[in-house]
Amino acid sequence: MDIAQAREWIEQARSVAVLTGAGISAESGLPTFRGPGGLWKSFRPEELATPGAFARDPKLVWEWYSWRREVHSRCEPNRGHVALAKLEQLKPQFTLITQNVDSLHERAGSRKIIHLHGSLWRVRCMSCGKEEQNEQVPLDPLPPRCACGGMLRPAVVWFGEALPQAAMAEAMQAATAAEVFLVAGTSSMVYPAAALPHVAMQHGARVIEVNLEATELSSLAHISLRGKSGEILPQLASP
Numbered sequence: 001m002d003i004a005q006a007r008e009w010i011e012q013a014r015s016v017a018v019l020t021g022a023g024i025s026a027e028s029g030l031p032t033f034r035g036p037g038g039l040w041k042s043f044r045p046e047e048l049a050t051p052g053a054f055a056r057d058p059k060l061v062w063e064w065y066s067w068r069r070e071v072h073s074r075c076e077p078n079r080g081h082v083a084l085a086k087l088e089q090l091k092p093q094f095t096l097i098t099q100n101v102d103s104l105h106e107r108a109g110s111r112k113i114i115h116l117h118g119s120l121w122r123v124r125c126m127s128c129g130k131e132e133q134n135e136q137v138p139l140d141p142l143p144p145r146c147a148c149g150g151m152l153r154p155a156v157v158w159f160g161e162a163l164p165q166a167a168m169a170e171a172m173q174a175a176t177a178a179e180v181f182l183v184a185g186t187s188s189m190v191y192p193a194a195a196l197p198h199v200a201m202q203h204g205a206r207v208i209e210v211n212l213e214a215t216e217l218s219s220l221a222h223i224s225l226r227g228k229s230g231e232i233l234p235q236l237a238s239p
């Protein structure tokens with residue numbers, strides 16, 4: 001019943017917005033953050049994903065991000081990513097908002113993407129501020145340097161840092177305009193991203209969640225579907 005209802009709501013909607021988290025990339029072989037085998041189970045975010053950690057030991061932080069880039073470079077998009085790229089083609093108004101720093105949505109064919117937490121494949125100079133794409137694997141030397149001589153940092157959002165303002169404003173806009181707000185593979189614990197489904201609901205959207213397990217959002221969502229996003233999203237995106 002729930003999948004059929006969710007599919008019907010998505011089919012009827014002209015405007016759809018989607019929020020994804022690490023769970024959508026789990027079936028591609030990428031670890032999540034808080035689930036079993038999650039990154040924060042074996043690594044301490046305060047030692048690797050904060051401006052303070054980078055100031056203390058930029059080489060250690062880069063060694064971790066360089067490892068993550070190598071792991072990511074061996075992964076392929078899965079059926080969940082592909083289903084969302086397909087849904088984008090079907091909807092006149094569609095926005096994909098991701099917390100993920102991988103590029104699997106792009107590689108699956110999604111175009112209308114907002115990266116709230118930056119990208120593993122972009123770097124920013126600590127001196128001149130220039131930001132650019134960098135897909136070199138492995139990265140050598142560490143820490144990498146900008147043409148200006150300044151030290152480069154991963155262009156991702158670390159704990160304690162603000163999200164890119166333009167990206168957050170665009171995401172808020174998409175949430176307020178959505179008739180259906182789909183949430184897939186996120187624990188809905190990290191704000192301000194986790195506020196988006198609530199904003200959408202306040203503006204009349206139907207909120208549909210897809211997750212292996214119950215989250216902070218499950219009791220509030222209109223429909224909360226339990227299972228793998230790679231199995232459920234194709235069923236929701238097929239007309």
Ligand code: APR
Binds near residue numbers: 024032033035210
């Ligand atoms: N299909 C659907 N959901 C899944 C799957 C799957 N195959 N595998 C895992 N999940 C779910 C988990 O049950 C969990 O609720 O995905 C969620 C992943 O949650 P987190 O590990 O907390 O990742 P995320 O929500 O993306 O984290 C948010 O926190 O660490 C920071 O900046 C980082 O962007 C990240 C943010």
